[in-house]
Amino acid sequence: CNKKAYGVSKDSCPCLGTAKECLWITCSLCEQSFHTDCVGLTGLKQNGVEQLLTWKCCVCYKPSFLSESVIPTKEIVRRIVREELHDVQKKIEDVVKTSLPRNPSASGCSKEDVT
Numbered sequence: 001c002n003k004k005a006y007g008v009s010k011d012s013c014p015c016l017g018t019a020k021e022c023l024w025i026t027c028s029l030c031e032q033s034f035h036t037d038c039v040g041l042t043g044l045k046q047n048g049v050e051q052l053l054t055w056k057c058c059v060c061y062k063p064s065f066l067s068e069s070v071i072p073t074k075e076i077v078r079r080i081v082r083e084e085l086h087d088v089q090k091k092i093e094d095v096v097k098t099s100l101p102r103n104p105s106a107s108g109c110s111k112e113d114v115t
Contacts, residue, residue: 013035046099
C-alpha cells in the first residue's frame, strides 16, 4: 500500500474539505483518514463506523484474484469483482442497519426517512 498516495497528511481527507460535522473513517492499512461521505459511506452513523473492524481505501483495497498466480480472463475478473462488491455491499448494509435507531419515531424520523 502506498502510504503517500494521497499527497496529504493522513489526518486530512484528500478532498481537503473542512466540514466539522462529517464522520471520519481511517484506512486499516495506510491509516489515511477520509470523510465517510467522500468514500460513499453516506448515512453511516458513528456506531456503524466503529463496527467496521477493517476498512481499506481505494488505493489499498486489492481484490482476492490479484493474489492468485493465474492470470484471470475478463469473465473471471467480472465475476469475482461482482461477488466481492456484493459481499462489501452486504457488510455495509448490515452496519447501516445496526446503526439506525430501532424506533424511527423516537428519533424524529418518519418511516419515509428510514426507507
